[in-house]
Amino acid sequence: MDLATLAWKIEGMFPNALCQWVPVALSVDVPAATVSPGWLPGLELALWRSAAGHIAASSNRCPHRGMRLSHGFVRGENLSCIYHGWSFGPDGGCVRIPAHPDMTPPATINSQNKAVLEAGGIVWVCDSNPKSPPPDFHGLVPVRSLTIEASLAALEAAARAVADGKGLLAATIDGVRIHMALAPLAGPQLLAHVLVAADSTCEDRIAASRAAEAFRRMAEAMSPESAAA
Amino acid sequence: MKLYDYVLSPSCYKIRLLAALVGVELTLRPVDFHPGGEHRGPELLALNPAGAIPILEDDDVLLTESSAMLVYIASRAAPEWLGDGSAREGARIQQWLSFSHRLTATLGSARLHEMLLRPGDIRGLQSAGKQALRELEAALTEQRLSDVEFLVCDHPTIADIACFPYVALAPDGGISLEPYPSIRLWQRAIRALQHFIEMPGIHRLHELRPAPVRPEQGA
Structure with a gap:
């Protein structure tokens, strides 16, 4: 199969990858207080779950120096970059810059979180506004x-x-x-x-x-x- | 016990790690492995004609194989790290000790090729390394499906220590660990053990301690 046909087949399976839920991981593979890599078509993700159990899907790139956030760590309710410790909350907003402890990070510094939900033991992520819920693998x-x-x-x-x-x-x-x-x-x-x-x-x-x-x-x-x- | 040691060697780190976890004190004798090639000099060849480190000395015991050193340290200080004494657990530990040499030959050789420019068929090493990682992932997945966190039983054994370092450093050899969720969580369980120590490229879990607080001005 040539590459164009391959792309067409995968596109056929994910006709609107930009507004469709993609199954990126199993819920059990992202336990509380951990981060792991994930993928959408053309986009790397850092999937992470807070200590309280809140799941999030950030762009896998720290807005500071571009380090993969999946190499970082989750402390409490925030994801921290391994490089300089910039920390991001569940909504993607930067909550802490260790080198500037007295500064409130501006709202423009953001880890670009995507829409995420869990259903049937699977973590689903969508890059834009999902038109419908993810499929139900009943039974x-x-x-x-x-x-x-x-x-x-x-x-x-x-x-x-x-x-x-x-x-x-x-x-x-x-x-x-x-x-x-x-x-x-x-x-x-x-x-x-x-x-x-x-x-x-x-x-x-x-x-x-x-x-x-x-x-x-x-x-x-x-x-x-x-x-x- | 005296360990002839090189800080960047995953095999030396296995011995330092187990010793730290079970509370055995080692006397470290640093070896100029690179660039000095001291392991191939007369002093060390007299101890290990194979020209390899680590080497462990304890009174009249001289060991040159890392798996044997793990057995020795666990037998002396922490027999629970050798399993429960049953045929099943004992043999499964031996299975993984043997497997760990495949990790050295594949992941370790790819790492030496990429970091120290050692000769080798890098594509072949990476491919064989990936195959070994897939086998490890499958085994750890089966353990997780049975609610077991470690390779042999529900607590860590020398099998886990024998396999952990070369796996954790696989990306140094250009081999990704991203496709393996069970390996990721197993590594995390090892790094979360009390008294875990680091080596360059394998860091501790920062989140296990509270965020550092800035000292007061002038303090």
């Missing part, structure tokens, strides 16, 4: 997220199925049924959030995690990008 619960270095076409070929209108792709590997909520990443790779039936046991979830590993091996072997590498 499914997330197990893990993994990066697959393959095109959507290779994933669909490996699954012998196509992603549905919710961005959900189902596959059966050695008798284990998994669903994957897909999100675009930079380059020829996708982020797959693996989901299983809500009544799955711990053993079922481990089996689903292993099935996802096997699925990734299949999809990457089928991907023209990995064959060329």
Whole structure:
């Protein structure tokens, strides 16, 4: 598949990436008082959760010197940059500049937070005004997220199925049924959030995690990008 | 115990880290690894003909393999870091000690290539390193699905210490850690341990202490 077709396919899955919710991470992977990297099409994020449990998605770039905020740390209700300690609140506003302790930071200094919500154990982020709520994966619960270095076409070929209108792709590997909520990443790779039936046991979830590993091996072997590498 | 040490070596850091965590005092003997190449000089080759550090001396015990040093320090001072004595936990710890040498050979070699310009097939090293990280991520994910935070059991063991440093420094070799949420949280659990110490490139969790307060003017 050439790159133009690939872009079209992913665009087809995310027709209005600018005003659509993208599943960026599992809620359990961003526990209280932590920060982790995340991605929207063309935009790096710092996903973070305050000590009190408030989730936020900032642009992954400190407005001071450009350091990735995902390398920073969460103390209390604020995200701090690892470089010079500029701290940002849940609304994105800068609340503290350690080198100027008596100054109230101007409102223009902002970490550019995006719209974010949690539903079904998944953190959803939207770069502008979402027109509708994120899809409801009723009856499914997330197990893990993994990066697959393959095109959507290779994933669909490996699954012998196509992603549905919710961005959900189902596959059966050695008798284990998994669903994957897909999100675009930079380059020829996708982020797959693996989901299983809500009544799955711990053993079922481990089996689903292993099935996802096997699925990734299949999809990457089928991907023209990995064959060329 | 005397450790022949280099501050930028992840293998030396494994020994300093475990010793700090379990309260064993080490006498450090700094080695001019780079640029001096002192580990290949006559004094150190007499101790370790392989020309590698760390080297650990304790009375008549002389060790040149970091995994053996972890076993020695834990056996002397903190046997709970060796698991519960069962066949299952003992073997799983050995499994990860062996695996840790793959991390050294892949992530560590990529880091030496990028930082000290050592020769090597950097694409091949990065690719093999990524494969090892994917295996570690899968194993840690299964542990988390069983509500276990560490590699072998619900408390840290020498398996975690053996694997942690080269993983944490993988970005030095141009290998991203961003795709691995379980590795991220596992590293965080290790860095949150009481008496954790840093090395260049692996910092403590600043948020565990209150924000520093500016001293009063003139104080």
